[in-house]
Amino acid sequence: MKAIVNISLKAGVLDSQGKAVHHALDSLHFEGVEDVRVGKQIVLKLNETDKEKAMAEVTKMCEEILANTVIEDYEIELV
Amino acid sequence: MKVTVLQFPGTNCEYDTVHAFKELGAETEILWHKAESIPEDTNLLVVAGGFSYGDYLRSGAIARFSPVMKAVTEYANNGGKVLGICNGFQVLTEAGLLPGALKRNEHLHFLSKHHHLKVISNDNVFLEKLDNGDVVNIPIAHHDGNYFIDADGLKELEENNQILLKYTDADGQISNPNGSVNSIAGVCNKAKNVFGLMPHPERAMESILGSDDGVKMLQGFLNA
Numbered sequence: 001m002k003a004i005v006n007i008s009l010k011a012g013v014l015d016s017q018g019k020a021v022h023h024a025l026d027s028l029h030f031e032g033v034e035d036v037r038v039g040k041q042i043v044l045k046l047n048e049t050d051k052e053k054a055m056a057e058v059t060k061m062c063e064e065i066l067a068n069t070v071i072e073d074y075e076i077e078l079v
Numbered sequence: 080m081k082v083t084v085l086q087f088p089g090t091n092c093e094y095d096t097v098h099a100f101k102e103l104g105a106e107t108e109i110l111w112h113k114a115e116s117i118p119e120d121t122n123l124l125v126v127a128g129g130f131s132y133g134d135y136l137r138s139g140a141i142a143r144f145s146p147v148m149k150a151v152t153e154y155a156n157n158g159g160k161v162l163g164i165c166n167g168f169q170v171l172t173e174a175g176l177l178p179g180a181l182k183r184n185e186h187l188h189f190l191s192k193h194h195h196l197k198v199i200s201n202d203n204v205f206l207e208k209l210d211n212g213d214v215v216n217i218p219i220a221h222h223d224g225n226y227f228i229d230a231d232g233l234k235e236l237e238e239n240n241q242i243l244l245k246y247t248d249a250d251g252q253i254s255n256p257n258g259s260v261n262s263i264a265g266v267c268n269k270a271k272n273v274f275g276l277m278p279h280p281e282r283a284m285e286s287i288l289g290s291d292d293g294v295k296m297l298q299g300f301l302n303a
Contacts, residue, residue, distance in 0.1 A: 013182070066136070070179065070228075
């Protein structure tokens, strides 16, 4: 099983990189963009076959190291 | 007086830090991150600047799990004095020994220049040689120095005099180079034995090299 972890800055925490990308899109005349948030994706290949156990384990990983929950949110998708 | 300076793979300010404290008359030791204990005669533990583990994942995030960090946490919890400079500050926030987090600089540039700082709280061993309102000239060199803390956390910092330094101009007026909340350059923990700042006092030890304001900052630890 694979776990796809998407990490992004929390709403309310200014995303400078997102702002810069937004600005660049504007200069390229992509005008319909309301907001840009830049995050990162971490893909984990797991031995675990039980979805519930995998979710619990990856959540622990996110809380302990993968995300800094002072400034970041994370979403986990199992595939 | 013995100063122990931590060294992770990618640390690059440990020798400057050792040089600075030697100049002030301290005994020094560099401690590799595989160590599982802090030398018993340590009076001050410094987490030096650099790019531990290449800043992979987040600045300081991997260093936090180095073998030595368990001993660092224990040392700090027992009241031992810890100073984190630049990447060391990032490591200490990641480890939960200091509140808040360091984000990418607001304008995304790596900043490497001298900057003025104003002393906000001197009721701690680190800054007791300075007066509140004093302005010092200290180099900064960072990409992720944009200090973030939420509104409740900020209130707590202010109430407990945990904000050590703010970025200003030479006249002490706020001048924020990196987007830090309230222009914060350095903080301490509630117990006032763990200190962190992005600027590099160890690089401001001789006026011929631009500033010797770092001397009075680091001296604070020597009499403690």
